[in-house]
Amino acid sequence: MDIQTIDPVAAYRQAVNPFRADVIAGRGWPELFREATGTYLTDADGRRYLDMIAQNGGALLGHRHPRVVAALSEVIAGGSPFIVPLGLPGAAGPLAVRLCELAGAALERVYFCTGGSEAVENAMKFAMAATGRQGFVSFGRGFHGFTPGPLPMAGHDYWRLPLAGAEWTHGDYRQVPFGDVAALEAALAANDVAAVFVEPVQGLGGARAWEPEALAAVGRVCAAHGTLLVADEILTGIGRTGDWFGFQESGVAPDMVTVSKGLSGGMVPVAALLMTEAVHRAVYSSPGRAYIHNSTFEGHLLGMTAGLTVLDVIQEEGLLEHTRDIGALLRAELEKLVAEDIGVRAVRGRGLLLAVRIAGLTDPDAPDGAAACVDLLVRRGVLLESAAHDQSWLRLTPALTLTPQGVAEFTGALRDSALELAARRAGG
Ligand SMILES: Cc1ncc(COP(=O)(O)O)c(C=O)c1O
Known part of the structure; x- marks a missing residue:
């Protein structure tokens, strides 16, 4: 098949998503x-x-960005394997160490995956393992991903209601109004919540930023109830707020942090879940559990290379x-x-x-x-x-x-x- 002869818009309409094509044409946006x-x-x-x-x-x-393009071109042309299930992904360690150093707090371990929803889904699993609890709390107008784990945490009905199984009653999800620390305290009172997910500055919520003192208070309330705090920095991480991570301005110490989008400069699908040693140990607790959680593309050379280069560029420039x-x-x-x-x-x-x-x-x-x-x-x-x-x-x-x-x-x-x-x- 010669793909040059296929009209990409017609093919998209035919085999991907005709309604997206309709919206774009209807609004007069470039296709x-x-x-x-x-x-x-x-x-x-x-x-x-x-x-x-x-x-x-x-x-x-x-x-x-020319530096990321050059680094990726070099590894593609080079001889290193992209993925080595029976060895260690060589560039994952250096990127993990750099991320932990930049994040500070008590974040000492990193799990690499391929996208934002997956990183959040993993954070939920790790939180359940670390606390033995099932409950999750998120904030109004927030967003944490499209897969079944994070979707019910969305602070807007748009993503959930039209789908079959519209009630989304699986799991124990609670939502509190954005910025309302007293409501959070009430939601955690029974000591049965595994994790609270917070975006330091909401993305889909339209750049609503937490006041640093309120975010610090969220951290204190979580700690008092044995609940983990997850900073969802899929969008805010790696410099977007003017700090390496959005949580840093508040001085709060999250138990986990998710990053994706900008980590590779958007050039390779990659995400990272940073966590404390305690959370990590709850999952990878012994040699017998070394592979208890992993994924085919974990630590892929292209994602790691792009990540290391992006960090260099941000620092050097x-x-x-x-x-x-x-x-x-x-x-x-x-x-x-x-x-x-x-x-x-x-x-x-x-x-x-x-x-x-x-x-x-x-x-x-x-x-x-x-x-x-x-x-x-x-x-x-x-x-x-x-x-x-x-x-x-x-x-x-x-x-x-x-x-x-x-x-x-x-x-x-x-x-x-x-x-x-x-x-x-x-x-x-
Ligand atoms: C804060 C936040 N979390 C999670 C996600 C989901 O990420 P992805 O679209 O890569 O699955 C997004 C995506 O917009 C996001 O902004």
């Missing part, structure tokens, strides 16, 4: 992109877009500092739009995980203004999305390499789009 470089994407017609989504935060260093600076600039420019009173209502978030609230078209609180704004921005050559769990907010997860020019380009396009929407509102 195919042919090039990805730095913070820009180019579509099949040669149109360039500033990418403020960056693979939902995964393209942490921009698309196809001072990208944590840059993220804090450029995030502050972006935020300040967005605040100026808020002050102009043109339908840009508020800004929130941390580092380069920010969200901006757009007034609705008739009801100011309705999400239709944000949706219309996304479409206008795409037409102006800027890619971004509404926050899935709080849809009047536009979510920004650009590459950490965003420049002041990129900030100006984005805020200029947002201002023009907001003015166009304001005119639409005024016209009734």
Whole structure:
């Protein structure tokens, strides 16, 4: 079969997901992109877009960062095996040591896997093993993955209700309002919860950040009830908030941390579950249990290589500092739009995980203004999305390499789009 002769859009419609293709066509978004470089994407017609989504935060260093491309090309061309079930994955140890050093707290061991949902699913299993308990607590508007373990922890019905078995009554899941430490205390009171999952800054919730003191209090409440705290940093980990990990600002010491997306700069599917020695020991407790939990792609050479290179680039290029600076600039420019009173209502978030609230078209609180704004921005050559769990907010997860020019380009396009929407509102 010559794949050159197959129309990729028709084939996608035929054999992958026709409804996704319908949504994209209906919104007038580009269907195919042919090039990805730095913070820009180019579509099949040669149109360039500033990418403020960056693979939902995964393209942490921009698309196809040359250092990661070179490192991956080298190992692909080299002679090392990618996976060695009867040996040790050689690059896994060095990456694990680096991650633990950067995370600090008491995180001393790492389990590598291939995606965010899998990392969270594994954290649930390890928490059950370590505590002998079955209960899980998450926070309103949160999100922790699509597989059956994490899905009921989603703080929004959208992902669960339309599916068969809609009640999702398996397991013991409890949800407490975001930021409500007293409600958490009540949920843990019976000492039967294995783990609390928290995003230091919510992603799908639209960049809602925990106050550092409140997050520290979550840690204290968990410790008092023998419940493990899992920081889900699939999105926030590896620099996005301006720290290596989002939990670090609060001083809390999680028992486990999940990371994925940006760990490989978005170039290889990889995820990591960092944990304390105590949690690890509950699973891998003896030589007889050395393989008690593993996976075919665990410690794959490409993922490990990309991870080590991404950490090098962030350190050598001072990208944590840059993220804090450029995030502050972006935020300040967005605040100026808020002050102009043109339908840009508020800004929130941390580092380069920010969200901006757009007034609705008739009801100011309705999400239709944000949706219309996304479409206008795409037409102006800027890619971004509404926050899935709080849809009047536009979510920004650009590459950490965003420049002041990129900030100006984005805020200029947002201002023009907001003015166009304001005119639409005024016209009734
Ligand atoms: C905080 C968080 N946890 C888990 C996940 C699930 O990750 P994945 O889509 O890689 O399965 C996501 C994905 O958006 C996420 O943002």
